[in-house]
Amino acid sequence: MGAPGAGKGTQSKTLVDSLSIIQISTGDILRSAVEGESSLGLEAKAYLTAGNLVPDEIVIKIIEERIILDDCKKGFILDGFPRTREQAVALDEILKKNNMSLNSVVFIDVPEKELITRLLKRAEIENRPDDNLLVIKNRLEVFKKKIEGLLGYYKEKNLLKFVDGTGNSPEVNSRIVRALGI
Numbered sequence: 001m002g003a004p005g006a007g008k009g010t011q012s013k014t015l016v017d018s019l020s021i022i023q024i025s026t027g028d029i030l031r032s033a034v035e036g037e038s039s040l041g042l043e044a045k046a047y048l049t050a051g052n053l054v055p056d057e058i059v060i061k062i063i064e065e066r067i068i069l070d071d072c073k074k075g076f077i078l079d080g081f082p083r084t085r086e087q088a089v090a091l092d093e094i095l096k097k098n099n100m101s102l103n104s105v106v107f108i109d110v111p112e113k114e115l116i117t118r119l120l121k122r123a124e125i126e127n128r129p130d131d132n133l134l135v136i137k138n139r140l141e142v143f144k145k146k147i148e149g150l151l152g153y154y155k156e157k158n159l160l161k162f163v164d165g166t167g168n169s170p171e172v173n174s175r176i177v178r179a180l181g182i
């Protein structure tokens, strides 16, 4: 978990390479659905463009269908899910139903000023439609509204690892590896 621009995607990809497990990014799944104009994409497009959360039932269904596939058997990293307490509760139920459980929840912590700088830089490189200042600010607001509930949920379960997300990406990776004890 982490704010937009915290490095969830980058760090997940590095871990995927070193752990030989897969990454499930709800953001990537939704973006490719939008690009492919599938019915999911058509439903999700307006939320993504505005930087709002796609409704819980849609993303929960995505996860429910994804984690039962064969390539998840060895384990997976969830990137960008859950983002609300309701999604976290649903995730627990889905995992239980499939005899799976969470090992750890990593929160990548980056100050807001740094997040905005990173996202604006990414806007120049990647051309993501939601990386413009207005939408970035909304994404950060949405994040702030939801994060306390989520952190509380996982703190209670003793799963939460806080990681300093400043510095370059290898530095952050070593902090995550240390926090996970892997």
Ligand code: ADP
Pocket: 003, 004, 005, 026, 027, 028, 030, 047, 048, 051, 052, 053, 054, 055, 056, 059, 079, 080, 081, 082, 083, 084, 087, 130, 139
């Ligand atoms: P970022 O964290 O930088 O915003 P993501 O790729 O994780 O990037 O998410 C992009 C967008 O996809 C979000 O603004 C939201 O509209 C949608 N999205 C991704 N994951 C979720 C989720 N778990 N719940 C609801 N919406 C989501």
